[in-house]
Amino acid sequence: MENQLAKIFTFIDEHKEDMVQDLRTFADLEGHFEEKDNVLKARTWLQQQLEKEGFACRFREVADDRCGIMIAELGMDRPGKPIIFSGHCDTVHYTGSFGGENPTVIKDGKFFGPGVLDMKGGLIIALYVAKALNFIQYKEHPIKLIVVGEEESDHVGNDGNKILTAESKGALCCFNMETGQMNNSLCTQKKSQFTYYLSVDGVGGHAGNDFLKGRNAINEAVYKIQKIIELTDLSVGTTVTTAVIKGGGHTSGIADHCEVVFDVRVTNENEAKRIMDSMYEITDETFIEGTKSKLTYYRAKLLPLQETKEAIRLLDFVNTVAKDNGFDEFGKVHLGGASDAGNMAAAGIPVLDNCGIIGQYAHNKKEYGIINSLYSRAKIFAGTVLKIKEL
Known part of the structure; x- marks a missing residue:
């Protein structure tokens, strides 16, 4: 297993430039939650990347004027319970808010642009977790990505929240790839x-x-x-x-x-x-x-995320993987914002939130993500999946 973990880390190291380029492409596909066609373009791009990795994608529509939910599943015939990575591909910024085409900018190790932090960076991490696990031919647990197209609207006027709960039932756990905190903490409770x-x-x-x-x-x-x-x-x-x-x-x-x-x-x-x-x-x-x-x-239809013993146990396990491989341990934080993490936790599974790229200024034109955290978090969460039978 240690040899497989080393292969995962090598894979991530060898694909750093690809991760950056994919995040640039994804973030440049702008889409406020009211801009259904634009959000669909972003989701379709992600769908194509996942299907290249063998994921089967299906869709749950929520409203005529909103981009619905994509459920991407890999290895559903595997013996273990599914492990979920979740996120959203819409933003609070309308297209053009950052000026012109290809609005993303890289400067001083930071990635600036619409939705880079909230939360396309997190979805790129999830994508490369799947890629790395495929590279070592991982076969233990199904991997399930749940990608929402209108999270920033709080699911106003639709039942997207109920779909998320239903799709999460029976899973082993969920990592919601929301905005990573600057203090390297993962969130166990939201309001x-x-x-x-x-x-x-x-x-x-x-x-x-x-x-x-x-x-x-x-x-x-x-x-x-x-x-x-x-x-x-x-x-x-x-x-x-x-x-x-x-x-x-x-x-x-x-x-x-x-x-x-x-x-x-x-x-x-x-x-x-x-x-x-x-x-x-x-x-x-x-x-x-x-x-x-x-x-x-x-x-808002974003249910509160309640801290549970199971979630703390999961956090402790993630920290063991991180520490054993030379990474800083994650802290624990309770946040005042709301997210879809509570809707997944309503299915009775442990959920850790804010697992995405580290950065600042979500919902602000100064939004940025720290590029190195793409790599470290992809390694940690891929390693967590690899070793999760030890949990």
Whole structure:
């Protein structure tokens, strides 16, 4: 087995330039989640690379205007349970946001470009894990890649989240190839996200002549905002953020309408219920007589990733592989962002998130990935698959 591991490492070393070129090609195929045709082009390119390695690809559609989910499977007749690598090929950036064709740039060991970090770099790592395992003729466990085409939309208006859970059932484990952390930590817990919309109607008028007659919607909203943000409880990881405020229209007017948007992050269903009940109670409470308020909400379909004993055991095993082969051990981190990792974990399997290329500034035009982490992580995760029967 040690000889096979050495062959894996040699394979990765001999294909470093190919990994970089493939990431450049993949990232240059830009595609915001609303740009179905563009995302399809990126997914098709990845499909072609996987099929060259013997993967059978099938597709689960989610909506007419979205790129669906690709399930690529290799060696499904192998005796072990499938090992999943997952990710998404859409971005938060619209095509052209980085300027012109072929927008990726390499400088000082860093790869800049749309989706390089979030998260096409991670999918390239998964691709080369499969390539390296094929090179040594690995036959123990099926390898399954689940590639989503609209993760950045939070699966709004479709059941992509349910498809991910169903496709993950019966697997041994999953590595979600999201953005690698700069501190070399893997994520074992993520939050669920709610967006709340508060609307307040009052009575408008002239700020000087109608001060006593008016019912200021902004002032009513401010009273509510103060109570709502106090719902934050960092001891259990709950955060409530005032994200957007819109109201008024004239510098000498009393606002007759105000809208406020809140971002809420929770780690469990008890907190989700506490926040929801409290939000409605505060909305129903009137601070300025004559105003009326309404609350609506949307919950992202990215389920919270709960830390489990099985996930910690998997992390410990990955660290053993890393340490035994001269790599730094991974730390453990809990993150406030949401991802599809929770949807896979809902199938009852251990999931490690943020296994992709290390970098910074996801969802930002400064986004970049550190090239050397492509190679090291491909080696570590291929080595993990090779030795996973020791888990």
